[in-house]
Each structure stands twice: as C-alpha cells, then as structure tokens.
Amino acid sequence: MVLVKSSRDKHTSRQPAGFIMAPKPVHPRAVRTHGFFGVSFVRQHMVIDDRWTPTSLTEQFKGMADLLSKRLVFKKLEAAANHKRYIRENRNLKRQCRDGRTKLSNVLYGDNTKKIRNFLINHKDMQRLYQKMPVELVVDNINQRTFVMRKERDRLKFRLDQLKNVYKEKLLERAVLQNRIKYENEFVLEEELKSRVFRKKIENSNVRLKAIKTINGTYRKMIQVLRHDGIFYEPILRSLSQDIEDQSNFIKHILYLGMPAIAKFKELSEEYRLMEDKSRKSMQAKLQMMSQYRKEGKRASVPKLAQKPEDPISNAKRYVRETASMLFLKNELEVIEDTIKQVKFATLCSQAKEIYPRIKSQVENNFKLNKMIENDMLGHQTLETKMKRAEVLEGILVNNLSEQEIERLDRIQELKDAIKEEDKEEEKMIAYIKNRADAYVMLRFSLWNLNEILRHVDRPDKPSRIKYPNSYLRLPLLKFEMLTMRACPPEHYEENIDTIMHSVIRKVYKLMRAYKEEVPPAAMSRFIDSYQNEFLDSMEIEDAGDSNEVQEQEEEEDLLQESKPLQNVPNRKQIKAQSAKLVEELSKKED
Template sequence: MPCYKRNRPPSKRQLRDKKRTVVKPVRPRDPNVHGLLSYSHAAQHLIFDENWTPSSITEQYTFINSLLTSRLIYNKHEKETLVSRLHQTSERLKEECMNGRLKLQKISVGNNAHEIRNMLNNHSSLQRLYQRMPIHLVADNINQSTFVMRKERDRLQARLEQLKQKLNDLLIERSIVENRIKYENEFVLEEELVSRMLLKKIENSTVRFRAIKTINTTYKKMVQVLLQDEIFYEPILSSLDDDIAEQTHMIKYIIYLGLPAISNFKVLNKEFRRLEEKSRVDYAAKVKLLADLRKPRVFVPTKDLQDIVGDSRKDRYLRETKSMVELRKELQRIEKIIKELKFTTLCSQAKEIYLRAKTQMENNKNLTQKIQFDLMSREMLRNKLKYSGVLEGVLLNNLSEEEVNRLEYIRSLKATLTSDKAFQQTSVDHIRNRANAYVMLRVSLWNLVEILRHIDHSPFMIRRAYPNSYLKLPFLKFELFDMFAVNPPLYEEDVDKIMHLLKRKLYKLMKGYEKLAEANNREPISSFREKYHKRFLSTRLSYMDTQGTEGDMKVVDYDDGKVYLSVPSRKQIKTLSAKVVEEAKAHEEL
C-alpha cells in the first residue's frame, strides 16, 4: 500500500460504511468467461464432484435469483419509505418555518390586515396581495408599482394643459379675427392706427438710416483722404503756427501803441453823447413853444353844460331802455341770418352754405357710428350678464363630494342642536312646574327630620385644648363645668338623602318601641296603631261637629252691626278697653 494511502486518516464516508454492513448484489457470470469455473478451465483440470450436478447448480442459481429479487423489492420498499419519511419531515419543517415566519411578522409588524382592508376598500385584488405586509411597505410597493403609470399620467396631464392653453390662445385669435372681419367697415381698430404709426416710423427710420449711411461713407472717404495727405500737413501746420505767432506779436504791438488813443476816444464819445442829449431836449422845447403860439383860442364847454343843452339825437324821445335796444339789435341780427340761410338753401345756385348745414352730414355720420357702438356695447354687456348667470348657476350647483359632506354634516349638527334645545326647554319646564312641589316636600321632610333630630344621633364631643400636659389629669376635667351651645347642622338639600335619613330614623324609632314593648310586656305595636287610628277618628268627628255648630249660629240684622252673637260689638270692645285701662291705673297707683 502506498505511503500516502497508509498515512491518510479515514474519511467520514469510510467510517460510516464500517459501521453498517452493505450487502452487494451478486450476479451470475457467464461460464465461458469465468476465471476459475469456466468450461475450459474445468475441463483442463478435470474437476469432478458427485454431489455437484448441473441441476444443483441450476437450483443454486434459482435461489440466488430469488434472493436478488427479494433484495430488490426490499430496497425498493425501503427507498419508498425513506422518501415518504423525508417528504413528511420536509413538509413539517416547511410548515414550522411558515408558522414561525408568520409569528415573527405578527410580532414585529402587527396584524394590519383589517386596517389594510379598510384602506383598500375598493381594490379587492390589492387587499389579497398586501394583507400580510406592513403599511409602510404597502405604500412603498404601490409607489414602485405605479411609478411608470404616474409618470406617464403627469406627462399626459402636462401635455393636456399645454394643448388647452394653445387652444385657448387660438380661440382668442380666431374671435379677434372674426371681430375684425365683422366690424372692419364700422370703425378703425387701435391696432391699425398703431401699425400705421409704426410703419411711418419705420419709413422715417429707413430714410435716416440711409442718410446716416451716406454721411458715414463720406466721413470714411474724408478720413481716407486725410490719411493719404498726412505727410503734407506737418509743414503747412508749422508755417501756420509761425504765422499765428507773428500776427499775435503784431496785434499786441498795435494795441500797445493805440491804448492812449482808445482812452481819449472813450472820453470824447461820452462828452458827445451828453451834448447831443442836451441839444435834443432844447429843440423839443422850442418846437412845442412854437406850436402853442400858432394854435387859435377856442371856448370848450364843460360836461355839465353839455348835459343842460341836451343831446340832439333823433331817438331822444323814444321810450326804450338800454336792454330793450340791445334786444332789438340782436333780433335784427338773427333775422338777417335767417334771411341769408333761406336764400342759400332755397336758391338753385347756392354760393354760400351756412356752417351748421355744411357740417350736418358729418355730424349725422358720427352720430350713427356712435349709436352703433352703443348698441354693440349694450349687446356685449347683455351677453356678459348671461354668461355670468350661467357660471353662477354652475358654481352653485356643481358641488364636490367634500362640500356635500360638509353641508350634510352642518345639517345634522343643526338638527342635533335643535333637538338638544328642545330637550333642554322641556327639562326646564319640567323643573319649573315641579319646583313648588319639591320645595314643599323638602320643607316637610326638614320638619320631620327636626322632630326626629335626637334619634340615631351621636352627641357632639368638644375637646378642650389645654395649655400644658399637667392639666390633662383624670380628676381635673374642667370642661364638665362649662356649657357650650352648638349650632345645629345644615339642612341637606338632596331629597333622596333626606328620605333615606328619615327612613333610617323612623326604623330605629319603631325598633326602639318594639324593644320597650317587649321589655314591659305590653301590647304589640299593631294594637297601638289601632288605638292611634281610633283617637284620630274621634278627634276628626269632634272637629266636624264644631264646624257644624258654628254653621248653625244665629244670624242677626246687619243694621245693628253684628253678624254673630259670640263676637262682641264695637261698644262692648270700648267698654272692655276702658275697664282694662282703669285697672292698670289703679294697679300703678298702688
């Protein structure tokens, strides 16, 4: 045996095979190919056995075949049993795993099947799908599964909004075009005026642009020429600079030489102006004097004298006021205008047309156009009112589910409030109707409780607070010598409690009477009850008899002032009172 095989430790499979003995199946080999028992080998070695015949070999082979068959059947049954046992074990383990998973899920998450069923009330398939899943995982799963649909829905919704906006713009443009086609002969649109102004501005801008372009081209050519002639400008400018400097020196020299003459010229000019003004004034005075000497003398009457002489007008003696004269002149002017108007309108060849008649056609046209505009605006206002009415009806009647629920909730609250108010009112009426009876019952019960105050009642114990512990001696009880008055307890207001207290007191009282009757060997309580009833009836009968006797009293005349004989009259009362007063005085004197 090789070393690596000898030193290798046995494997687990080898150890397991050693523990259990496995019988391998035996199959008969063909005699022609057998190593030791083949026909050729047996014939060569001449092996003979009288007890071993071909029939015995056949029998042995038959036994071996039956043994192998039973072995195969046994292996088959063993394998089936093993498979069934393993199947049962796997089913049991699977069930345990499933139950454990469900328990773990219930412990970690909780039983949310009912809540999920309520949330997914309208989706039965989703209820079955998510009934064993936590709520947060349900939301995530639904979000993941509906992501593509929501994305497509958002895209389509955005596209719908765009198309709606585009449709609205197209409808507005269409209405504008229809209005323009309909009213193109009625009035000029503001857009047309603006477009004309803009076109005019564009034309003017084009002209200006061309002029500016031409000027720019000219300046460019000038700059080009100047750049070409740049070499000739430097000597010219230098010579001009020298000339300017020379002329400056010359001017300064001339000014220096002419300053005295200029100052003298200013003085002479001022003197000349003064003499000229003086001569002009003298000349004017002389001319005025000569004119006065040449004018003849004329007598001019005063204003008062003119008033005395009077006015030489023709209409001096007409009885018209100033306002009447103005009205007459205005009437003449109007008559003249009417005559001219008649002449111009009635003649066949009119040369002058009055201003109002001349502009009347244009005014009529403008008035017709204004009337049409007013009718259009009125029609538009009527349409707007109709549209607003329709929209108002739609908004009032097109309520959402939330609004309907809110209105239903408000209606139910109002009904509940009405029922509560009715119940409150009935309760208040009930209390008011029975308040007097409750008061009388409570007062009567208080009287009974006051009568039975000392029954089943422990006396009040008042403990004195001593200043020190030495006064708490057993033979020095100073509180026994002092009497204290204690206020009675407050009356109970609850009728139920008063009734219970009264029943308990009466029960104790009757029990006490029974004990006394038994102790004194008296009659039972029933006999006392019968005696009480007899006495009560006797008192009642006597009271009724007294009432009858009072009813049978004699009646006297009312003139005497007395109705009943037992009642003293006024005189008797006076005499009795005087007698009482005299007795009191006599008693005081003694």
C-alpha cells in the first residue's frame, strides 16, 4: 500500500529530532463517509461481514490509531536522522571545497608567502595582509589602495615644479633689480628711458580706457533707464507745455494790467526830469547872485590875510568816511562788546553763541544753589543755637555737682598729691644711692675678700680617694693619692650680699672664739701629737690598700704559673698528627 505524505507529516518532519508532538485525536466517523471502511468501498472489494459489530469497528479504529502514532514517531526519527546526515554531508563538502581551493591556489600561484615577505620586508602589516594572496592581486590591491595618494603626490609634484619655476623667475627679477640698483648712478640706458615713457603712456591709456568704460557704462544705464521711463515722458511733456502756456498767459495778463502803470510811470518820470531841470537852473541862478553879493562885500571890507591851506597830514579826519550816526553806532557797539565780554567771563563761555544756553541751564542751577545756601545757613544757625545751649548746660553741670561727684574729685586730688610725694621720695632715694654708691662697692669687695680669706674656716676636711677600675693602673708613678689630698674645688660663687655678710660674721665669730686665750705649751704639744697620730693613721690606711694590691698581683702570678703546665698537654689535632706520624714511621720500618 502506497501512503501519501500528509501536511501534518511534512510539518512534523521539519521539527528537530528531540521534539515529539502529540498525535491528533481520531474520532470515529460514519461508515458511509469513512475513506477506508466505507460501505461502498468494502462492498466493492467484497470485504464485508454481517457479523461485524460496533465493538469490532472500535477495535479496528484503535488499531488504526496505534498505526498512525507509530508512523508519526517513525517519521520524526527519520527526519532527525536525515537532518544529521545533511549536516555531516554539508560539513564534508565545505571541507572538500576549502581543500580544493587551497590546492588550486597552490597549483596556480605556488607558495607566495616567502616572496611577499621578501618584497614587503619593511612593511610588517602588509606582510600579514597579503601573505595568502597572489603577487598579481597584491599589486592590484596596492594600486587600488594607493591611487588617491599617488594622485595627490602627482598633483603636489606638479605644483612643486610650478612653484620652482616661479621662484626661478622671481630670483631672475631680483637679480635684475639688484643690478639696476647697483649700476643706477653709473649710466642710464636709452631703452630704459623709452620704456619708462611707454609704460607711462600705457598707464595713462589704461586710466583713460577705464574712465571711458565707466562713462559708457553710465550712459548705457542712463539710456536704459530713460527707455524704461519713456512711457512716463509724454504726460510729463504735456504737463510742461501746458505750464508754459499758462505762464505765457500769466505774463500777458500781467503786461495787460501793467501797461497803464508803465505809461503813468513814464509821464511821471518826464515831469520829474523837467522839474529837476527847473530847480537846478533856479539853484544856479541863486548861487550866482550870492557869489556876486560876496564879492561886493569883500571889496568893501578890510582885506584880510590869506589863510594858508591846511596840511592834509595834520587833519586826522580828512580821509575818514564815518558819519555821526556811524560814530554813535560804533560807540554803542563798543559798549555792547564790553558787556558781552563781561557776560562771557561770568558764564565761562568762549563764544557768544554759548551764552544763552549756559544762562538758561544756570537758572535751575542757581535756584538749586540758592536752596542749598539757605539750607546751609539754617543748619549753621541751628548749630550755633546748639553750641550756645551746650555752653549753658556745661556751666550748669560744672557748678551743680552732687556729693558723690565732689567726693570723687577730692579722692582724685588726694591720689595725685600722694603720687607726687612718692615721686619726691623716689628721687631722694636715687640721689642718696648715687652719693653712697662708691661706699657700697668698697663694702661689697671687702666682704668678698673676707669670704675668700675665711673659706677654710668652719669647714671639715674632705679627703678624696681615687678608685681605680683595675689593678693595672695602680702603679707607683700613677699613685697620686700618696700625697695628702686635702685640696678641693671652690664652692659655688655667692652673689647675695646678705648671705655673704652672715657667713663672714659666723666664721669670724668662730675664729675669734678659737683664739680667744693663749694656748699653753702642754696643750700645744698635745695638739701636735693628736695631729701626728691622725696623720699616721691615714698613712696606715694607704699602706694597707697597697698591701692588698700586692697580694692580688701575687695571686694573679700564681694562676699564670699554674696554667703553664697545661700548655704541654696536646689537644685533639696534635694527637691525630702525632698518631699519623707514628704510623708512617712504623710502615717505613716494616718496608
């Protein structure tokens, strides 16, 4: 029986090997619709039995369900095995492809690692990068990587060549200029003069050309603007023509109105001319008559001395063209100028036009200043009032003291008097000390001298005995204690005069008591004997010490003599050497 693979089987085959899905539940169907146990199918194949019961049908269904579940498990296991096999085959094929590619590269290109390392011996990073690449591909890759850098290098090289050429040209120009500067004062070439003239002409022509271009451009712009604004010219021209016509009409109207006035003016001017002629003629006639009358009067009178003409230089006002009104105005102007100078000085202005703004601004300042002055005056008056009041109160307080205040002032005065008395006493004491300073110094030195003289009075003897650390230092020449050592270092220097005074008094008192009476000869001999005995006792003590030292030295010598026999006893090494020597001698004798 051929089984068709269902979609469920396909889905389960895609699942991994360890994943097992639960089988789909099987429900019993009607016999007429069953695909395998249908009545029609069974009848067709003659596989029908009337003895079948529902129990037998359910058993058949159970068997079919078990078969389907087993088939499902089998398919899952088969799919997992196929998947593992596919993975294994894929891995083997990849390895074969890799090995084949390596063999093919070795066959085609050989082992290029050493060659590439030799080529790129100074570039470790490039060796690692291209060690498994053919030489041709290495060259192509390097060309691709360095294309931009090579392009930039070529550009910079070309730019360097250009700059070198420019630099050479500049150097040549510099050399030419240096030569010209060097030989400028020696000679001038005609070509140089001509070149200067031509250069000047060229510069002028360039300037003219620029000016012409600028003017042409300006005219072009003007023409363009005029053409653009041409549409507005017609109404403007029409209005201008109308204005001209109006002006001509106005002129005609004015002339029409002014013609009678002009005619009247002509008539009046003619009448004025005639009247002026008549008046001039009458004036001349009268002047002639007056001159005749003067001549007749001069002839009848006594002749006078002819006056000399005045010297024009002596007359200061001969050439002055000032009238009386002008002089008056001049005087007024001087007065006004003086006033302006005073105002400028008062307002601190350098020019006359600054006076009015300064005065205008100073009005407010003056008002404020007046206010400040008034306030200061009021403050001053208030201060004077306060000072007067303080003086009055001070007088009242000074003259109106309480009992405590009076007692305090009395106490202060008493203390001041006491301080003055103490100062006087101190001055007296200082003068007294100064007068008797020499006596005090002599007394101090005499006390120190007496104390030094009586230094050994009332002080027991302190014989010192040297204690040597060992017996080697007890030698005859080093025994300083053989002498009677009664000397001792001086005591501490005393500075207090009272202490020195008491010490001297005590010592002098004891000394005087010791020599108060004369000592009889028997007592003197007794004193000498006692002193001799004490001296001998002290010497015996020293001899006993010396005998002890001698005994100690003898004991040490005995110990040294006892230790000498021990030196003859051989030690272990000596015994070994003697035994070896003895063995050698015996061996020689036997030989």
